[in-house]
Structure formats: structure tokens, C-alpha cells
Amino acid sequence: MLFMDDQTKTREILEDEAGRNALRMALPAVVDKPAKFGGALELPIGALATLFRVKESIQAELWERLASIPAKERTEPLPVKPNPDYEGLDVPTASAAISAPTAGRVNATLEIVLGGPSHGNPFTDVELRANFRLGDIELGVGGFYDGDGRYVIRFLPPKTGTWEFRTLSTARSLDGHAGTITVEASSAHGPVRVAETFHFAYDNGEVYRPVGTTLYAWTHQSQELQEQTLSTLAKSAFTKVRMCVFPKAFIFNDNEPELYPFDRDGDNWDSTRFNPAYFRHLEKRIRDLDDLGIQADVILFHPYDRWGFQDLGKAADDRYVRYVVRRLAALPNVWWSLANEYDFMTTKRREDWERFAQIVTDEDHADHLLSIHNGTRMYDYSAEWVTHCSIQKVDYYKTAEQVTDMREQWGKPVVLDEIGYEGDLEYEWGSLSAVEVVRRAWETTLRGGYYTHGETYYDDNDVLWWAKGGKLVGQSAERIAFLDRLIGESPTGRLEPILRMSPTPIGGIEGQYEIHYQGYSQQRFQTVDIPDAHTAKVDLIDTWAMTIETLPGTFSGGQRIEMPVRPYMAHRLRIEAAAS
Template sequence: MDKVEKWGVFEWSGKGYGDGNPFVDYDIEATFKSENEEKTVKGFYDGEGIYRVRFMPSYEGKYEFFVRGSFSEEKYEGSFEVTAPSGNNRGPVRVCDKYHFCYADKTPYYSIGTTCYVWELRSDELIEKTFHSLENAGFNKIRFCIFPKHYDYNLGEPRSYPYVGTPMDSSKLTKDNFWDYTDKTEGNDWDFFRFNPEHFSHIEKCVEKLAKMGIEADIIVFHPYDRWGFSRMSRKQDDLYIRYLISRLAAYRNIWWSMANEYDIFPHKNIEDWDHIGNLFKEEDPYDHLRSIHNCIDFFDHKKSWITHCSIQRQDLYRTAEYTDEWREEFQKPVVLDEIAYEGNIQHGWGNITGEEMVRRFCEGIFRGGYPGHGETFLNENDILWWSHGGELHGESWKRVKFLLGIMKETPGTGLKRDKSDRRCWDCLKAVPEDDALYEKTGYQIYYYSFMCPSFREFFMEDDAYYKAEIIDTWNMTIEDAGIHSGRFKIELPGRQFMAIRLQKIHGPMVLGDGVSGPF
């Protein structure tokens, strides 16, 4: 009997009709049953007369399945065994405690992602460099597109296209006239009802490898930076594409759906279109993966029911992360800061902040209960910028990702929030566990001083409680033991930027000594 892990991918494939246009002329679906669940999922045509159905089981034990549809006169059935998950397999990520995330096995998930728009559409060599960089950096989410992208430093052709057909002749494309192409379709010859399975199969292999690495694949379904006409498809064509995407990718546990990158600068879609697209994913994705939509200038209404979390690009020249707690209150959902500007040196203001500023924005977002995202845009003689192509990382902020993620993982409960009730902390940022009961029990609190440079800080705690103090240098990635304290006490600091102090209650027997300070 075939075996697959819980939250793994079981795939059935078989021969069927290949005449006409199998992408629209025939259908296929399968029902999967166990003693704990029953789910019907749609399959897809994969070319060469082959049809496939993919399924992600949510329980261990024996499953039976039944395949049917107009794709074949035959009826198929079978069974397989679902075993325990292993390695990085904790199941799909879900929203938990309103503002945070957990894997399906209830393990908290703390998102620190990066953006590489079309990394998977580059050469095999560059893709392997990207995987290596991701592993070294410690990112646990990556945003990328299904469609190729046309923008600065992105004037070449992708390795493949999602549809059968031919693109416009780009030989006349230059850096001086490239914007002339973005709202035209002349020269493209696509059959928007006939997919190129090779394009999607390659993306699936990338998603599979990301899953093994424990990295979430945040799929950007549509984007406006387009000279091929993919952003101008009709609703009927959009719907076919979305259903095909769901049938191919939804069974992978690490999938997130982002309806659009910068939805508000699409010239051919309106709010009604985006609501239709978002609701289609909500209704037809059998696994209810996370769903978002990303802005350029104007925020979407993240309160809408099909949106599971906020995906935010900065609106202010300087501030974004500083608004995290306000957006939490407004939208009552997790706040993912997918674009807070990029570390780099290109001409655009969104792509030339320092590594120190990127890390500062990360910390502002983290300690306010949000989840920041990374990007890097350093000029390269071959125009290979991480933000779009992946490859190698050249900046400084990525080196701090594992350290910051480690701090997040030490949070009691599922995540942090800003404590605005402590009026003595008006001049710094105080973070505490989201769960008030856990805060009361653990006394866990982090004081972040951002670009300020205090040489010491005084604290006023209970006389009958003892706190372990640590000094965190978020830039130099160090955590220094600062002793055990009670009542009113002082912590010495080095008088430089990006420092934080972490306090935690100590429970159980204690031996008082030179390392303990009390009221003075």
C-alpha cells in the first residue's frame, strides 16, 4: 500500500482523453475518505494525455479514494496509508490568537519572510544559489510570482511561460522605452485557455523543496508589471487560471495565496474583481490556505472575510512598522509587513535603506506584534538583484534574521504585542506576550530603544518578585546576562543604538548573591 505523511502530498495520475483542449473540455475530481475526514478535490490536466489529482491528508491512518470525471470512461479507486509527519512537516500555517500564526500541529509560527519576485523563473544555477542563500539566512517565508515580471532590472525573458503561445518581440526593448510596453498586448500570441504544464511543474518542484526546508511559499497570483498581457485577462480566463493553480498547488502544506502585488495600480481590475478573486480562493481551495492582498498606495479593506491577514507595503516615506499596533486594532488580524523598503543602493526610495535601518524596522514591527519582511536591492553589473532574481545576498540585514527569529521563538505563547498601558515606558517600545495571563505568569517583557542611545535604564518591579535581566544587541546579535533583580533597579547599557532589555520572572528556589539587586 502506498504511504504518505500527514500533511504530505498524495498524488494519483492516469491516462485520459487528449483530443481537443483537455484544459477546458474535460474534468476530473477525486473523493478521499478516512474515518476522520472526507474531502473532494479537483484534478488537472498535465499534458501528454496525463491527468493528476493531489490531496493533502490531515489525519494519520488508512484513506480510500475514488476518481471520476469526463476525462476517461474508466473509474478509478484505491487506498493509501498516512504516516506521522517528520522533519519540518508541521502542517499548513493558520491564524491563531487573532493576531498571530501557528502550524496545524499548534506550534507557533513567527513569520520573517523575504521577497524574490521571479527567482524561480531564472536559470537552474541561480535557483540553486537562491536555495543556498535562503538556508543560510534563516528566512521562513518567500514571496514570489507565477507570472514573469517586467520592471527595472527585469527586462529579460523568463525560463518559461504559463500559457501556450509566443511573447512579443522584446529585441527592441530598452531601458528608455520599457514603460511603453506595460499596458499593451501587441505582439503577444497566447492561448489563455491552454496552459503550459512545464511552467507549473517547475514551480511545484521549487515549492516542494521550500517545504522540505521549512519555508512558506507566498504565491503572488497577479501583478501589474506585465508586458505579456497576463494582467489583462478576462474574468473567465482569470477564473480558469485560479482553478488550475488551486488544483496544482493547494495540496502543498506551505502554500499562501497573495491575490496581487500592488493591487491598486492594475489598470484593468477594480475592487469588485479583487473581491471575486479572493472569494473564489476561499470557496475552492479545499485546504483553506492563508489569503492576502498587497497594496502600492491605497490599502485594501483587510476586514473583508476572505482575507486572513494583512499584507502591507509602506505608505509613508519613513514610517511603516511604527503603525503595526494601529493596524492590528483596525483590522483585527495578523499584520505582515511584506514590504517596509529594501536594503540596497538603487535609485528608487523604496530600495536604498541601510542594513541598520532595515533591522530597526524589523524590530519595530516584531515588538509591536507584527511580522516584518526583508528585501535587498544592491546594484549588480548583471542586474541580478535579490528582490527579483534571488541568487546571492550582499547586504547586512539578512545576517540578523536567524537571531531575531530566535528571539521571537522564545516568546511565551504565540506572539508579542505592544504594551501601551505602562505610562513609564512612554519613551521606548515595550513588548509583552499577547496572552495577558502568560504575561502575568512569566513577567516576560522586552524594552526596545531603537535609534536612541541610553547609557542606563531604571525599572520599578514588585519587591516580592525576582526578574532575570538580559541586554539584547539586535545589531551585533548578542544577549548578555544582566543579573537578577527585584523592586527598583538599574540596568547599565552601552549607549548605542538598537539595544533592548529583556526581563523574565524567576520561579522556584533562589540563592541570593552578588548577582541580585533589590530596592535602592
Template sequence: MAVMGEHTQARLILDYEAGRAALSEALPEVVRNPDQFGGALDLPIGALATVFRVKEVAQQRLWSQLSVIEVPDRIQEPAIEPNPEYEDAEVLQASARLITPETGQVNETVEIALDGPSHGNPFTDVELHAYFSLDGQEIRAGGFYDGNGRYVVRFLPETAGHWKFRTESTARSLNGHTGSIIVETGAARGVVRVAETFHFSYAGGGVYRPVGTTLYAWTHQSPELEKKTLETLSTSPFTKVRMCVFPKSFIFNDNDPGLYPFEREGETWDTTRFDPAFFQHFESRIRDLGKLGIEADVILFHPYDRWGFQDLGAAADDRYLRYIARRLAAIPNVWWSLANEYDFVTTKTPEDWERFAGIVAEEDHANHLLSIHNGTRIYDFSVQWATHCSLQKVDYYKTAELVEDLREKWGKPVIMDEIGYEGDLEYEWGSLSAQEIVRRVWETNLRGGYYTHGETYYHPDDELWWAKGGELLGQSAERIAFLDKLVAESPTGRLEPLSLTAPTPAGGVAGEYELHYNGYSQYRYITVGIPEGRDAVIDVIDTWAMTVETLPGTYSGRARVELPVRPYMALRVRVNKAPS
């Protein structure tokens, strides 16, 4: 038997008389009117206690009372091992038809396919992988069953040359194939990876700046809405999209998707049999993003679920992770996020998340970025597998103001992936003004971090951008584009935080290109320091009106710059080169 605690699902606690009694003091409304909380009852009770600001003393009493309530342990299904006798001994080795391209491109997906057997359950009976080798380098890529007797192995080469491959499989007809592919140099940018400790660049060269947006369930909508979303993205400033693999059930997002990841037997999912059509569709949307130059931040688990996908059991979780990692690992514009709001997923333990990270890292030969996203409790990003910090605000007032401390704490890039959403919902996270979103974006960027936008305006058809996509209604996206253009014009294409005595942030390349942001403050003038023996051109920037006024002449020494007396103003200091 197990006992309850702060990670226990609120709905489960309400099923027990002792649980209801324990909740009566800390969260009486949950006990008196449970129906009004809807899907929130699927969250861990610790999350509800934080969201509804239960006092610390009351929380500790609640955990103590819950710790003596026993609940049955979950019965875990055993893992399924591949079948070494899947094909009879008379089946010839390497007899399946092999389909392989003659050439490929550096930093682009190379795919080999085999027309093989389909009896039994190829998803669990057959293990397939290939080894790709060049000049002493060997890369292992896992294969997957794509339905209708088709098996696929994908590879993402980062080096040009004459790559050779060989296959290994528990199916005799798939085992022992050999071949070669000429990989040519191309212009593809490839995978995004961490660069210079706190930033990002493409494997093929060039600065990458995450300018994110949130589209949790956009791939689970109608073809018409998906098309409209891509059209909107094509004219947007966004270079990253946060998106869930599993469908999402939450406010303004209660429609059933057209496809599901597993086959169904009556009301039960057969987690041993994937639906290839679901994953083919998901991949197509990722490739559509790639054509627009947008990275897909793929969220592997989330708590907002009425179909049972967050509670499949350990063996099914592991099968799913290996399957999707093998399918997506060779697609360049993929990032991995183990979870959205991991601490709200009541069915997973800290050990589970560590195991999941190991599986994804093992199956991802291309070494894509990997992180995890919090609800109310920030993950320990000191873990080696986390390439960057993906964060949601945990303070009602502070978000971007914490970026510099978090960079120093973790020594990794910091992305404020949920700084709050521009919208008009009745929830504090979804009712921020465009002005406040723009302020948070400027603060984040100038403090050395990155950010993700979201929009949650009411819509008569429940087409909220943050969940389903469609069209942008707000005013922050164009102002985010304005800021990113200013960042792109810096000598490095990035900003580093600048240490100044002012409480408002400044970022850039010290002594060369500086952006000073005034935030809420409405200074009449501001004093900036120009390096000795140099002069500078100074621009006054209205971050809301998106105007840049270049002041006449040049400035030197301790320069006083007059400003309009209004908030959300910024300065740009462009220092001229020293005389040669």
C-alpha cells in the same frame, strides 16, 4: 459606455484629449514628459496621485473632470463549460489507467494520476475531481490536466488512516475510479494556520514565525540564478518568501522568462490552454523552498506586466485561478496572496477580488492562509476570507508604529509585508539603510506583528534580490536572524505587545520574558518593573552589534538599568520563577 475615474490606467487617460487636459493641473509632468514615467503609466491614476503627493483638493477636481469622460466597455468572453460528450458512449467508464500510491504520510502531498484522453482541449473540455473519505469525513479535491494525456488529483491528508477515494469526471474513462490509500503518521509539520488570534502554527503542531523576504520574480530567472538563490536562502533566517506566479516587468527586471503560463498563437495568448511545463517548474521551486522549511507566499496577480496577464478577462482569470489552486492546494508550504498592490491592478474591481477569494477558497481543500496586499489603499481585512493582514506601508514615515492599532482594528495577524527595502535606489522605498530596516523589524515584532525583508542594492547585472534573487549584499538579514533567535527563546516562541508608559515598544510574555526596545532613543538608563516577590536577570542588547551582555546579579522591584548612550539598544528581562 464606462467613465474614467481614479482607478483608470494613466496611459489610457493620456490617449484622450480631455484626459490630458484633466491631468494638466494635477500631474503636469505626466502630460509634458510621459516617456520619463515608463511603466508607471500602467498604474491607476489614483496611485500616481498618491505617490506624487497631489493635494487632496486637486485630486477631487481631477476625479470630477475624469468622471465625464466616457470609454468603451470591455467585451468579456463567456466562460467555457466542460463538454459532457467529450468521449464517445462506447468508451468504458473508469477505463483510463489509474496510478496511485499504496501509502502516504500525514501532512504530505498524496497524488493519484490517470493516463487518459488528450484530444480536443482537455483543459476546458474535461472536469475531474475526487472525493477522499475517512470515518465519515469527505474531502473534495479538484483535478487538473498536466499534459500528454496525464490527469492528476492531489490531496493533503491531516489524519492517519485508510482513506478511500472515488473520481467523478465528464470524461467517461476518468469517471468512477475507486481505490484506497493508507495514510501513515509522519513527522511533517503541514500547513501553516492562524493560532491564538494574532499568530501562526503548523497543522502538525509547533510555533511558526513568519520571517519573510521578497523574491518577486525569482522563478523566472536562469537555472543558475535560481540555484544561487536557493543556496543563499539555505543559510538565511527567512521562513517565508513572497513570489509572483506571473513574470514581472519593472525596473531592474525587464528580462523575458524562459516559460509562460499559456500557449501562444502568434502574438496572442491562448488562455484556454495552459503550459504544464511552466507550472511544473513553479511547483518545483515551491517544493525546493519546502525542503528548506520556507513557506511560499504565492502572489496570484500583480500590476507590473507587459505581457497582458493582468488583463485576461474574467473567464480566463477564473480558469487560471482554479487551475493553479488545484495544482498547489495539496502542497503544504503554500500561502495565497490574491495580489501584490491590488489597487494598482486597473483591470480588476472590488467585486473581482471577492470572486477570486471565493474561487481559491472553494478549490483549496487544505485551507491555506489567504490574504491580499495593498499599494496605497489598505484592503478591508474584516472580510471573512482574509486569514491575516498583508500590508505595505502607506505613510512615508510610519510603518511598524501602526501594528498594534491594526491588530486591534482587524482582530487578525498583521504582517508588514513591505516595510521598505534595504538598498541604494533612487526611490524612497528602495533606499533604506540597514539600520532603519532593523529598527522597523524590531518595532514590528515587539508590537505584536510580523515582517518581510527586502533588498534593492544596485547590481551590474540587475540581479537585485527583491526581484531576481541571487546573493544578499546587505547587513540587515543577519540582524533579523539575531532578533528571531531572541524571540524563539521566549517561553511561547512568540511576542505579545506589553502595555507600558514608555513611547518605545516592549514585547514578550508579561512578567516572564520581556524585550524592551529603545529605537532612536539613547537613554543613559531605563527603569523596568519586576513582579512583586520575584527577581530577574537582565541583559543589555546591542541590536546592531548583535551582542548580549548579561548584567551581574539580579534585579527586583523598580529596577534602574544603566545603558550605553547610543540608539538601537534593547533590554531583555528574564524573570525567575517564584519560590515554590
């Protein structure tokens, strides 16, 4: 029997007399005036309790009471196993037509295509894999059915050499194909990896800085709007886009997409049959981003759903994750995010996220970055599979200020993927001024983290950048580009937090390249801190006006520099050993 817990939907608890009695001690207003809370009743009770700052001791008592209350039983569809008798013994092995390259390049996608059977349901009846071997290296790569008798295996070769491959399949005609592919060196960056504990680099070692933006549902819009989005991105400094696989249903997101991920079975989705056209389109857009030098942070699940995609059952979830990863893992510019706001989903538990992570890591031969994003309740980012922290603001007033502590806590890169959006909506998350977004970007960066931009200005046609793309109308994006340029001028192309007795953040390379940010303080002068026997050139930086003024001469420790008495200023020290 299932029992209620912190992930149970609040509305479900209210529908149960024992649930209401338990909830009254923690959130009496929700019990007495539920209509006041509207759509928030669709949230898990744990998210709601955190949102309304219920004391931890009271939360613990609530979870204890809920644990004795039966939850609604769910009928879970059973997993569908591949059919070992899909093709009879009269079908020769390795008899399907195959198109395989004989040559390729490191970190460039290779594709093996087989023309095979299409009877029954090839999405579930047929299992197809290939083993790729180079010396002692062996990589297993899952294949997928692309419709119309077309089977595909995609491989992203990580090293030069002559790779041998052999296919394995439950369909005899697809089983036992073998060949070799000679892979040569290339200038391709390859996937992004974690570097130096808290940072990122491409597979070829080149520094990568995630300058992110948010475009949740951009691939589900009209072709014209998608092309406009790409045109805008091409002129921006963004190097990462957060985007959902599933379409999104939320405020300003009422349009129906042209394509859906599954075939329909009457009024229901047939989760055993994927729509290849849907995924081909998704792949095209991810490749379009790659052409612009932009990483696709692919979000596998989210709670904003009117189609039922988040509630298909465990077997369907697993099948979907496996299919998506097999299709996309050989694309070099992919990141995986298991969820946007995982804790707002009432149909998933911690064991589900851990299972999805295992599927992703098992199926992704290219080892792309992998994380999960929170709503109100932080995930345990110490999990071995988590490569970096993908965090929503944890406090309305302070999140960027906690980045250094988060780095220390998790020992991994910290990306504030939702620091709040520049916009003018009625919601606190979508009504930040451009000045505040830029301040948060600076605070995050100098404290050793990374951030993701978003823009939510009201539009009569409901075309808001954060969901649908189009054009940027705000003022923060160009100032974020200015900040990234300054980081790029660092000798390492990165900034480390410099922990010095200072009320405002300092970042850079201590004693070599330092940026001191004053935030909302306005100062008439600053006393520079420069090591003995060194001098520095000093640049005054107006982070809003995007100007850099180099002060005449050089400075040594203890000297005073004049400041313009306005907020959001910074100064940069370019330090060198003094001439003897």
C-alpha cells in the same frame, strides 16, 4: 456601458477631453506636464491620487466626475465550458489507466494519476474532480491536466484513517474510479494556520514565525542562479519567500524567462492551453523551499507585465486561478497572495478580487492562508476570506509604528510584507540602510507584527536579490536572524505587544519575559519595571552588534540599570518570583 473610476489608467483619462478636465481639479500638474510623470501614468488614477496625497474630499469629487465619463469598451472572451460529450458512449466509464497510492501520511502530498484522452483541448474540455471521504468528513479536490494524456489529482490528507475516494469527470474514461487510501500519522508540520488571533502555527500545533524575504522572479532566472538562491536560503534564517507565478517586467528585470505559462497562438497567448512544463518547474521550486523549511507565499497577479498576462480577460483569469490552485493546493508550504500591489492594476476591480478569493477558497481543500497586498491603498482586510494582513508601508517614515493599531483595527495577524528594502537604488523603497531595516524589524516585532525583508543593492548584471535572488550582500539578514533567535527564546516562542506607558515598544509576555527596545534613542540608564515580589535577570542587547550581556545579580522594581549611551539597544527582563 462602462464608466471611468478610480481604477482607470491615468493615461486613458488623459486621452479623453472630459477626463482631462475632471483630472485638472485634482492633479493639475499631471494634465499640464504629463511627460514628467513617465511610467506613473500607467497606474490607476486612484493609486496616483493617494501617492500624491490628494485630499479625500477632492478625490471624492474626482470619482464623482469620472463616473459620468464613458470608459473604453473591452471585448471579454467568453468562458469555455467543459464538453459533456468529450468521449462518446462507446468509451466505458472508469476505463482509463489509474495509478493511486494505497497508503499515505497526514500532511504529506498524495497523487492520483490517470492516463486519459488527449484529443481536442483537455485543459478546457475535461472537468475532473475527486471526492475524498473519511467518516463525516468529505473533501472535494479538483484535478488538472498535465499534458500528454496525463491527469492528476493531488490530495493533502488532514487526518489519519482509511479515506475513500471516487472520481467525477466529463470524460467517461476518467469518471467513476474508486479506491481507498490508508493514511497514517506523520511528523510533518502541515500547512501554516492562524493561531491565537494574531500569530501563526503549523497544522500540528507547532509555533511558526514568518521571517520573510522577497524573491519576486527567482524561478524565472537561469538554473544556476536559482540553485545559488537556494544555497543562500539554506544558510539563512528565512522561513517565508514572497514569489510571483507570472514573470516580472520592471527595472533590473529585462531578461526573458525560459518558460511561459501558456502556449502561443501566433503572436498571442492561448490562455486556454497551459504550459505544464512551466508549472512543473514552479512546483519543483516550491518543494525545494519546503525541503528548507520555507513557506512559499505565492503571488497570483502583479502589475509589472510586458507580456499581457494581467489583461487576458475575466474568463482567462478565472481559468488560470483555478488551474494554479488545483496544482499547488496539496503542497503543504503554500500561502496565497491574490496580488502584489493590487491597486496598481488597471484591469482589475474589487469584484474581481472577491471573485478570485472565492475561487481559491472553493478549490483549496487544504485551506491555506490567503491575503492580498496593497500598493498605496489599503485593502479591506475585514473581508471574511482574508486570513492575515499583507501590507506595504503606508508612510515613508512610519509604518512599523502603526502595527498595534492595525492589529486592533483588523483583528488578524499583521505582516508588513514590504517595509522597504535594504539597498542603494535611487528609489525611496530600495535605498534603506541596513540599520533602518533592522530598526523597522524590531519595531514591527515588539508591536506584535511580522515583517518581510528585501535587498536591492545595485548590480552591474542586474542580479538584485529582491527580484532574482543569488547571494545576499547586505547586513540586515543576519541581524534579523538574531532578532528571531531572541523571539524563539521566549517561553511561548512569540512576542505580544506590552501596552505600558512607554515611548518605545515593549514586547514579550508581561511580567515574565519582556524585551524593551530603545530604537534610535541613546540612554545612560533605564529604570526597570518589575512586579512586586519578583526579581529579574537583565540582559543588555546590542541589536546591531548582535551581542547579549547579562548584568550581574538580580534586579527588582525601581532599580536603575546602566546603559552604554548608543542607539539601537534593547534590554531583556527574565522575571521570576522572588525567593521567599
